[in-house]
Amino acid sequence: MKLYDSKSAQDSPDLFRRQARRALGVVGRGKWVVLGWILIVTVPTVFYLYKAERRYTAQVEVLIEAPDIGDNLLERSYGKSRLTEASVQTEADILSSSVLVEKVIDKLGLERDPEFNTALRPVSMWAKAIGYINPLPVLTGQRAGEQQLSAEGRVKVERARIQGMFLSRLSVKSHRRSFVITAEFVADNGEKAARIANTLANLYVLERLEASLQDSKRANEWLAQRLDELRRDVATAEQAAEQFRSKYNLAQRRRGERQMTVNDQQLVELNSRLVVARSELAQKQARYDQLRGLLRNGGSMETAYDVLQSQLIQRLREQQVGKERELSEAMKTYGDRHPRIIGLRADLHESQARIAQEISKVAASLATETEAARVGVSSLERQIGQLQQGTNESGVHEVELRELERQAETSRTLYEAFLSRYKRDSEQESIQRANARVLSPAAIPIQPSSPRRVRIFLASLLLSVFGGIGLVFLLDRLNGRIRSAEEVEQITYLPLLAVIPKQGGKKRDAEALAFGILNAPRSPLANAFRSLKAVLAASAVDRGDKVTLITSSIPSEGKSFITRNLAMAVAVTGSRVLVIDGDLMRPTQHVALQREPSQGLTQLLSDASLSPEQLILRDERGGFDILPAGPVDAFSGNALSNGRLTEVLQSLSARYDRIFIDAPPSLATTDVQVLTQVADQIVFVVKWNDTPRDAIMAALSYLAKVGAEVSGVVLSQTSPAHHRKGAYGAYGYYGAYEGYGKNT
Template identity: 35%
Template structure:
């Protein structure tokens, strides 16, 4: 070994192995099931306590709650209406639309219908719904703010509305009624199952019989309310129709009277279906005129024919009027007979025969009669023409007079028809209203509710509230969740280290061991380092040896560190106890020559802890300051173990200057040559930086962490100081480990077995 070179340079293999961030990142992405289970096991009392506490509290509350019973009545809306008579109803049936069903639910739960229920069952006298009748609960009164606040404060906070003392009796009863209606409404639940036309009316009450009574009564009130609504609508329609019919009757009478008066005033006389008299006269006169004109035309034609025959060669005897005359016909027959007779006599006797002459005279006489009769007929035809013409003229004059009269009458009839139409419309409207009045009057006895009860509410057997099994099950589940949440929350808030693997993972440093905490019962007045010497086979001593073994044999080859620096992040973490206990234990074994150096020049306390100290022995501060020439003069040997110690002595003004001096470096170098192991106890890193300075002179720096106590940030910051300074970190040690609690937490490392296998130790 080269005495001029520090041990940290001679043992490079003792440095921390390089840290691989990728390895930590890969491990961070994985869920450590074992660690999760260990966390649950460590916090099992928190979880179990949460479950027991919340479940017990829920159990206590459940059994303190008053049981409530729910009874339900089921109604169905009538989707098929029974048509007793084929008339239109005044109030039609309900539609099956979803909005209509929702409206019916609101009607059932309306304050108007609930008010009827309250009045029917006299619920204002029921203490269950009228809180004023209930006996005050001392516990509730204690929690009620009205007990402690004045009325003005209650008004300001909205806990009171008006001063009840100023209310009249009617107002007080109305307020009491409103509160009872509110209480009953809270106990009511009206629902409509999906895809159905049914309505469920459910009431919750402390009395099962009362719950059924409330549901059935409300269902009946709802049906009665529907009928009353229809009766009221029908009655209103009947009253309105009756009033309108009276008005219409008066209107019809007035209209018909106006028509009649107008007829009389304008002398318009109807004659059945043929219209007025004037119209009939005009039609008849017109027909007569047509006939007269036809007769005149015929007479003129005959007269013209007669005149033409008289003036021409044709005999008038051939005229139709002549031929049709009975006299002419008889004379013609006589003429024919006389002519036949004349022909026979003339043939027999000749023209001069007296008989022939007599017959000829008879024939001429007959012909004279015919001519005379023909002249009479011709004169008659002429007279007919004059009569026909006179008749035509008379009828024409009369027709013109009637036309003028009819024009005047027609003008009057225009207004008459308007009056008649008004009278007719009033008459039709009156008949319609009369018919509707009869139909509406008949409906009063035929009204049906739009719903019917299909299931009466029955008295429930079991309470619907509280559901004890469900509440307890939920309480157990929720309490378990709360317990798990608290467990993980406490674990997340836990800022200390309880296992070496935690220290290794978080701080990327090797874990060397865990030192058990010595209780006062075990120490029995001894200091921990004297206990290690007195109990060399105890768990505490074995833990010290385990740390030394991990440190010495945790390096490749035969290289072993000889100078050790022991430090921590904060005071009170047990670094002095650990370093001195290790030094005394190894020195007491006799196979190693050990030197313990107290390098805490600010708070020296070893001299106070040692029973046998040489107060005359110089301190390391005196050597470093030059008051003592050689460091060997500062050595002090422990009589019980043979350990060589160099104590810090009193406080110095410039400790860092002394520790950075060549004397300190020479001390460590010379001690490495003369001793098998040099242990240097240094101040905490976060308090002062003395340990950083000394770390450049040693082979390995050991970092002490107090179990469960030291904050993780403090450990990380302290290690960061050593890493930045290039200190040779050898590993970390957990001190003051509560063995029972550590085993209880279930970490599963070797410290968990200290308490399990006590036969191996002599504690």
């Protein structure tokens, strides 16, 4: 019969519940550690919150506006420029610049405030002691460097410290996708914090206004210089144009007047006529080419533009259509040789011939008109060429004169624009607008921003709780002792056969230890042994096992107590039970009988003349027999190695239904190696919260090396309180039967 599958148990759906129960059990056992850790963390926190200096934070918001984009010369505005995140971040850096901070300090007199000037603070005894003890100023050369400074240098260093203290209280940040900058200032007084924040924002706006005024002033100075240069340029350009006009007798063209000579007027007129003539020639040539192409390709001439525009051809076409209709009607009545049919066909041929004749006339007329238009265009071109030859010489001079006039006009226009801009900026120099304004002034904070007592206290409380729980789990992990059924199964990979609670009562006397389950048959202890009996019996039935060995890793784990009570639990059912005290060096099974045997297993194995019946003791109250170990002598250490143990057990197996061997600890002697060879079942005992894990693993490893197959583990001497709380998984439910052990 397979008792247990460790892997399937770990993979079962009940695993989470079991692990949760174990975790709660660990926390419950370490509740005082958690409480102590909470006190260790929260008490200093409360003391700090009570003694810590209160800080107040004032917040002011500044809106950055985009400057106007305009043409300074044409006095034309193109609206606002586009602000970027980099531009807003730059303004935020300006708001926290040392120049602006220096102005705030000077205006509010913060150099006289001990909060910012540490030299004005009273020095405590503790600070003096730290100053004498601290070696850093000497090692880094800071103290020697300050002593070498002049009076002016010391003042600058002191001002730099005040600025550093001011900047450490100042926080300026810009918001994404927003043109608003938030400035926060922290001080030990709410009114002071609001006053400093508002002063900083106002001085920043004033600084931007002054920067705008300086830009306007520099622009006006540059405009004044540029105006002098442009005035000289205009005079030079106009003088050059006048000299050129006088030299070539071009006086009729003054200052850009558009008077023209007769040749110019004729050229303009002929050019206009030439444009019209070329347009008509192009149209006629296109119509003629279309008609000629239809004639050449044998296409339908009736689709030509000039043919469609001829009324005579259209009338002839209508007559032709009428005759075709008459011919079609007559063909329905008469034959091909009928005189009427012949006559209608003759009329139809005549009509087609007339249409063709008229189309030929249209084509000839169009060719004539095209040639006439071409001749007219050639004539106009010749006339224009003759006029151009006469005006080429004067035209060259006029072009040069126009170039000089344009240069003079450009210089004059630029000069007038600069002059107008200079006058307007001079008038508006005192009217400037900053590209920033205070959006939300800082209000006086009522509640301190730091320390945030509730938040810090809750955080410390949560930290202490979780830290205490973590410490409990750490201590539990470092403990190295077995405290639950899950740990037994996870470490040994063996099934847990039973959980044996610690023997109750105020005194652990011999009576309570020897007959515990008989004195309280409905107690958790008795139920535990009945459960252990049932588990071992199920395996014994399937395989016919009779001999069960109980061992442990180290002494004082309760294996002898478990062996005796297990034997009583089996004997109650009427089975014949024998307990063999196999711990030859520390025998204990005879103690409950209050008899000291003169002979036992040691003598039986060493003397072949002795029979087991002579040495067996009867425990009348327990209902089973005991084969004691016998007196401890020099032969006790080697008694099991002579090979007679198997023969003895074979003879005893014939008389008893179950045999239990109280074996010595596995790590104490080598007798277990011999005893396990004759055992059908091996029960390994682990003492709750006492046996080290290393000892358990070493003992199991030793048993595996000698070929012993351990059936399972029994967890002994467990705490009744933890037993009731279910700290042992499914075995914790035995705590519910504790009430049955009480006498009523």
